[in-house]
Amino acid sequence: MGAMRLRRCGTDAVLVEVDSAGEVEAVRAAVQAAALPEVVELVPAARTVLVTARPGGLPAVRRVLAAVRSTDPVDVPTREVEIPAVYDGPDLDLVATTAGLTPDEVVALHTETVYSVAFCGFAPGFAYLTGLPEPLRQPRLDSPRTKVPAGSVGLAGEYTAAYPRSTPGGWRLIGRTDAPLFDPRHDPPALLSPGDRVRFRAVR
Missing domain, CATH: 3.30.1360.40 (Gyrase A; domain 2)
Known part of the structure; x- marks a missing residue:
């Protein structure tokens, strides 16, 4: 370390x-x-x-x-959460072109990876997921959207995430999910917590 x-x-x-x-x-x-x-x-x-x-x-x-060393294995129980997603985002073609891939290859890369929740922030229930494959590590949009629909699945830099509610945002959007990312009536209200492992599953 x-x-x-x-x-x-x-x-x-x-x-x-x-x-x-x-x-x-x-x-x-x-x-x-x-x-x-x-x-x-x-x-x-x-x-x-x-x-x-x-x-x-x-x-x-x-x-x-x-005593912390970054290479030391730490035995901490983790949850595995699967998030269903429809991959029809407005920036899917842009992400594919930037990566030199087809849209189907982008979806395959995104769904074959197991991500880790690094931290939460920006909005309640917004979890920053690490582990994004290198070709999908792309910059934010030059001009952020004034309104990103709730459930949008996007990527920016080294992270991927799903928007729990409608907010402005500049991430490249590749899909959407109806998973309950944040519900104040639940305990805990956020679906994802730091340390959780996450996989996206393509649905139609």
Whole structure:
């Protein structure tokens, strides 16, 4: 693992700064696997993990962090979630052309991959999924849409995701799903959580 930087956040939290999504996952998984009673919240992001502890609990957290290595396997139970998707997005042809593939090959690549939820943000239930195949790692649109329909499946940079509700957005849209990505009546309300494994299944 590269240099891990710890920044104190108030009296009972620490922000862990790392250099890659893989290192974020290593930190998140290690803290979760330690099952410290002192930890009350664990919030991964693109290159950081915020760990909030009970009063006096930070020393235990720091001991776990000191032992983290990005190459160490961490045995943390994970859920596997399958998301059905219709691949008829408005940017499917653009993604295919940019990747030098046919639209069917784009769909095959996207559905053959097992993704990992790196973190959630932007909107409730919006999960950033890592593991996107290299040909599908493409930039956002030059001009973002003012309204992306709920359920849209898109990709941008190293991530793929599905929009839980209608919002503006600049991701390249390749499909849509009717999976219940966020429902405040459910517990938990978000379908996906950091660490979950996700597969997309093509449907018609």
